[in-house]
Structures are given as structure tokens and as C-alpha cells.
Amino acid sequence: MVQESMVTMESFSLSLVAVGSAAALVYLCVAAWVSWPRRVGEIFRRQGIDGPPPSSFLMGNLSEMQARVQQHAVASAAEDGAGDLHKGDGFDDYCKRIFPYFDKWRKAYGDTYLYWLRQRPALYVTDPELIREIGRCVSLDMGKPTYLQKGQEPIFGAGVLKTNGACWARQRKVIAPEFYMAKVRGMVGLMVAAAQPLLRSWEDSVDGAKGGVAAVDVDADIRSFSFDVISRACFGDDHSRGREIFLRLRALSGFMSEPSVIFTIPSLRYLPTAKNRRIWRLTQEIRSLILEIARGRRAATGDSPGPDFLGSIIDNSGDQPRPDDFVVDNCKNIYFAGHETTAVTATWCLMLLAAHPEWQDRARAEVLDVCGGATGAADPDFDMISRMKTVGMVVQETLRLFPPSSFVVRETFGDIRLGQLLAPKGTYLFVPVSTMHHDAASWGPTVHRFDPDRFKNGVAAACKNPQAAFMPFGLGARTCLGQNLAIVEVKTLLAVILARFAIALSPDYRHSPAFRLIIEPEFGLRLHIRRIDATATQDGFVKSNDRLVS
Numbered sequence: 001m002v003q004e005s006m007v008t009m010e011s012f013s014l015s016l017v018a019v020g021s022a023a024a025l026v027y028l029c030v031a032a033w034v035s036w037p038r039r040v041g042e043i044f045r046r047q048g049i050d051g052p053p054p055s056s057f058l059m060g061n062l063s064e065m066q067a068r069v070q071q072h073a074v075a076s077a078a079e080d081g082a083g084d085l086h087k088g089d090g091f092d093d094y095c096k097r098i099f100p101y102f103d104k105w106r107k108a109y110g111d112t113y114l115y116w117l118r119q120r121p122a123l124y125v126t127d128p129e130l131i132r133e134i135g136r137c138v139s140l141d142m143g144k145p146t147y148l149q150k151g152q153e154p155i156f157g158a159g160v161l162k163t164n165g166a167c168w169a170r171q172r173k174v175i176a177p178e179f180y181m182a183k184v185r186g187m188v189g190l191m192v193a194a195a196q197p198l199l200r201s202w203e204d205s206v207d208g209a210k211g212g213v214a215a216v217d218v219d220a221d222i223r224s225f226s227f228d229v230i231s232r233a234c235f236g237d238d239h240s241r242g243r244e245i246f247l248r249l250r251a252l253s254g255f256m257s258e259p260s261v262i263f264t265i266p267s268l269r270y271l272p273t274a275k276n277r278r279i280w281r282l283t284q285e286i287r288s289l290i291l292e293i294a295r296g297r298r299a300a301t302g303d304s305p306g307p308d309f310l311g312s313i314i315d316n317s318g319d320q321p322r323p324d325d326f327v328v329d330n331c332k333n334i335y336f337a338g339h340e341t342t343a344v345t346a347t348w349c350l351m352l353l354a355a356h357p358e359w360q361d362r363a364r365a366e367v368l369d370v371c372g373g374a375t376g377a378a379d380p381d382f383d384m385i386s387r388m389k390t391v392g393m394v395v396q397e398t399l400r401l402f403p404p405s406s407f408v409v410r411e412t413f414g415d416i417r418l419g420q421l422l423a424p425k426g427t428y429l430f431v432p433v434s435t436m437h438h439d440a441a442s443w444g445p446t447v448h449r450f451d452p453d454r455f456k457n458g459v460a461a462a463c464k465n466p467q468a469a470f471m472p473f474g475l476g477a478r479t480c481l482g483q484n485l486a487i488v489e490v491k492t493l494l495a496v497i498l499a500r501f502a503i504a505l506s507p508d509y510r511h512s513p514a515f516r517l518i519i520e521p522e523f524g525l526r527l528h529i530r531r532i533d534a535t536a537t538q539d540g541f542v543k544s545n546d547r548l549v550s
């Protein structure tokens with residue numbers, strides 16, 4: 001009996017100790033969690049970096065960011081200011097309008113400051129030396145922010161765009177060679193082929209239009225072209241199935257881009273709301289379509305699945321932990337990374353050429369010269385595209401004024417030294433690309449003007465601090481692996497369009513760059529087009545351009 005009660009006492013004391021230890025552990029964890037932001041803030045303050053105080057522990061500075069975006073949206077709607085932003089001395093940094101808080105904090109706290117995304121420290125970096133250091137860092141302890149992966153699995157999965165560490169390095173090694181210039185060289189023919197539906201549709205519009213001048217909404221045509229290029233480049237003979245994937249990916253990215261990922265509570269994506277159910281269904285359909293194409297390719301080609309991107313990832317999928325996910329996620333990554341960005345760049349190029357007839361004439365003269373215009377321009381090949389320097393300068397200047405990605409973002413997965421700065425584990429680094437592209441200290445007094453000539457002697461001669469002032473394709477180890485393809489593709493599209501059509505802005509065009517994962521024209525791009533050999537009236541060409549003064 002005595003023995004029994006001693007055992008009970010003993011187990012009671014043991015339980016008390018266990019409960020006490022658990023409570024102490026929880027207390028220590030909560031204390032560490034609560035004090036961590038203060039400690040990180042202190043680490044940065046000791047290095048001379050300050051920033052806006054977080055308005056609450058749970059939200060950091062997010063509430064203020066949201067409030068200011070809403071205020072600006074209301075103010076812009078009241079002013080109906082779209083379309084006037086570029087008047088005066090050219091194109092302002094629209095990011096000041098889209099992300100007003102960054103501009104406000106930069107004025108208050110300087111080039112590099114600390115703010116808080118919930119409990120996470122985020123460093124806003126415009127100091128050129130620090131940007132260079134971020135570009136130089138090759139440690140796997142720095143990579144893409146995890147919040148981008150968590151919120152956006154349906155689009156990106158665990159593909160090369162958003163993963164980190166060894167998983168990213170393995171995928172990049174397989175995929176990057178597929179887009180080296182030696183491969184892109186052989187893709188100009190497929191780009192010209194992909195442009196044919198757009199050219200035919202524009203020719204039909206012009207032929208059916210009064211006075212030989214047609215008003216065309218060009219965005220969808222360009223997007224379709226760009227998607228077709230990626231489909232042909234990546235899927236070779238299987239590209240025709242790409243359209244089904246295209247429509248679903250487009251719908252998916254529409255759902256995913258609103259509201260902005262940093263404002264979203266990640267766990268909400270598991271709730272079976274109507275929107276989430278639609279996202280799940282689209283994700284499943286896209287997966288099935290891609291796997292079906294891959295299965296067809298395997299069945300048709302056996303052990304050597306082909307020399308294109310799809311062949312390469314099928315070939316390497318056996319070495320990956322989850323072969324099907326590797327194929328599906330990377331197809332989606334390349335589709336997304338490769339088609340929206342390139343399409344929107346081509347769209348901005350056309351907008352700028354339509355708004356600047358003198359540059360349109362110069363670019364067209366070069367295209368006709370290189371492709372033999374007097375007897376009708378030949379379709380360009382890779383060597384011709386390489387000789388088109390003016391067209392190349394137009395593309396670079398477009399990427400400077402309207403880089404599709406407004407930020408290069410990184411996260412530190414360990415304490416990292418970047419030159420003089422120690423960035424503790426868990427810090428986000430935000431480099432505002434568009435702001436650097438519009439920085440008068442690097443680009444001089446004509447910074448807001450469309451002036452492709454600034455690139456005539458290359459990027460290094462165009463600005464101060466080129467590695468930090470011009471980064472449309474990002475920075476360092478994670479730099480865009482499709483940039484060769486993108487530049488050649490945009491140049492090819494401009495060449496075939498300029499060889500056939502003269503373009504001007506429609507008076508309906510409202511200039512309003514908007515953020516939907518990438519920066520795109522909020523109200524689309526409507527152009528007036530005519531054949532270059534037509535004797536159509538110039539009305540609607542010159543007049544519409546009076547609205548853009550630079």
C-alpha cells in the first residue's frame with residue numbers, strides 16, 4: 001500500500017516536472033520570438049541603419065503599407081490621373097505611385113533602411129555598393145524569399161524560380177544551358193513562325209479599315225505570340241498543346257496576383273473558398289496537361305527524349321527526388337517566367353516607339369537596311385537580329401523605363417556578411433529595380449526621357465554604377481537565365497512588325513503602369529496601325545503622339 005502511494009507520488013512529481021519544463025520551454029520560445037525583432041533591429045541600428053517603427057508586433061509595418069496604398073488608390077481615382085503621369089520631362093518612376101511608402105521612408109531614413117513585414121526584418125537597399133555586394137554573394141545561404149514560395153505554389157511549385165539551396169542549384173544546372181546563346185541562335189526561325197498569326201491579323205485589320213488605319217488592342221496578340229515562342233522553344237513538335245496550358249496559366253496568374261502576396265495571410269489559401277477551389281482545379285488541370293505531353297514525348301522517343309527544354313528535363317527527371325514535380329513545376333516556371341515578362345516588354349517597346357516617331361523611323365530604317373527593304377524585307381535570321389543595334393538600344397531603354405520586375409528580393413538563411421554589413425539570418429533584402437533605373441544620380445538629368453542613344457556604347461557607358469543602376473534581369477547567381485532568349489525574341493518581333501507597319505498611340509491609350517506580379521499597362525495598349533507602303537492619311541498618327549512629350 002505504502003509502496004503504491006510512493007509510486008503515485010513519484011509519477012505525480014514527474015508529471016509536475018514535465019508540465020513545468022514544457023511551460024518553461026514555451027515561455028522561452030515566446031520570449032525569444034517576442035524579443036527577436038528587437039534584437040535584430042538593434043543589430044542593424046548598431047550598423048547605422050534605422051527605419052520606420054513597426055506599428056504593431058504582429059503586422060510590423062504592413063498596416064501602414066496597406067493604408068497608404070488604399071489612400072493613393074482613392075486619390076488617383078479622384079484625380080483620374082492615369083494618362084498624364086508621363087507629361088513634362090518624360091516617364092516618372094511609377095513605383096512611387098504604386099509603392100508610396102517606400103518613397104516616403106527613403107526620404108525619412110536614407111538609402112538603406114529597415115522595415116518590418118509582420119515579424120520579419122526587411123532591408124530596403126538603394127546603396128549601389130550594397131547592391132553590388134548582394135550581386136557578388138554566391139552563398140546558398142542567400143536565396144529567394146520563402147514567403148514567395150508559400151503563397152504561390154500553384155504557379156511556381158518547387159521549380160527553379162523560387163526554390164533555394166541544393167534543390168535550386170541542381171535545377172539551374174539542368175535548365176540554364178537550354179537558353180545559352182548557342183541554343184537561342186537556332187530559335188529565330190520559330191520566333192518568326194510564331195509571329196505569323198499576329199502579322200496576318202493586323203494585316204486583315206488594316207485591309208478592312210477605313211483609310212487603311214486600324215485601331216488594334218495589341219496586348220493579347222503579343223501575349224499569344226510570346227507564349228507560342230516559349231511553347232515552340234520548350235516543347236518542339238508538341239507545342240500546339242501549349243495553348244490549353246496558356247489559357248489556364250493566365251487565369252491562374254490572374255487569381256494569384258491579387259491581392260499582393262505580402263499582404264496575404266498564407267494559411268487562407270487552404271480554405272475551400274470559391275476562388276481557392278478554382279485555383280486548385282486549374283493547378284490540377286495544368287499538371288495533367290503537362291504530364292500528358294511528357295508521357296507522349298517519352299512514348300514517342302524512348303531513351304533520347306529530344307534536344308529541347310522538355311527533352312532535357314525529362315532526361316534529367318530520373319535524378320530528381322520527385323520526377324513528375326520536377327517536370328511540371330519547371331515547365332510552369334519557364335512558361336510564367338518566359339512569356340509574361342517578354343510579352344510585356346514587347347508591349348512597352350511598341351508603346352514607346354508609337355510615342356516617339358523619330359525612334360520608330362530610325363529603328364525601321366535599320367530593320368529594312370539589314371533585311372533588304374527595297375525589294376521587300378526578308379524574314380530576319382539570327383545574324384540579322386544581332387546586327388540590329390538601334391533596335392537593341394530601344395529594347396534596353398524600354399527595360400530601363402519599364403522593367404517588368406520592380407524588385408530583386410532575397411532572404412538570408414544564415415547570418416551573411418555583405419561588405420561592411422552583417423545581415424542576420426531571416427532578413428529580407430529588397431532592391432527596388434525601377435527606382436534604381438530612374439535614379440538621376442546614376443542616369444543624369446535626362447533620366448526620365450526615352451533616349452535609347454544613351455546605350456550606344458553599352459550599359460557601362462550609359463550610367464554610373466551600371467551593376468546597381470541597370471538590372472532588368474536581376475542580380476548575381478539568380479540572374480534571369482532566359483535573358484538571351486528574351487532580348488532576341490523582342491528584337492525579332494519588333495523587326496517583323498516595323499518591316500510591315502507604322503504605329504501610333506490611339507487617343508484612347510491611358511498611361512498607367514500597374515503592378516500585377518509584373519509591371520504592365522493597366523488599361524492595355526491600343527495602337528493605330530497602317531502598312532508602311534500605304535498612302536493612308538497620317539491623322540491619328542502624329543496627333544495621338546502629342547499626348548506624350550519627352
Ligand code: HEM
Binds near residue numbers: 172345478481
Ligand atoms: C524581358 C523578359 C524577361 C525579364 C525582364 C526577366 C527578368 C527576370 C528577373 C528580374 C529575374 C529574377 C532575377 C533575380 O532575382 O536576381 C528572372 C529570373 C528568371 N527568369 Fe527571367 N526575365 C525575362 C525573360 C525570361 C525568359 C524568356 C525566360 C525563360 C526562358 C526566363 C526565365 C527565368 C528563370 C528560370 C529565372 C529564375 C532564375 C533563378 O532563380 O535561378 N526569363 N527573370
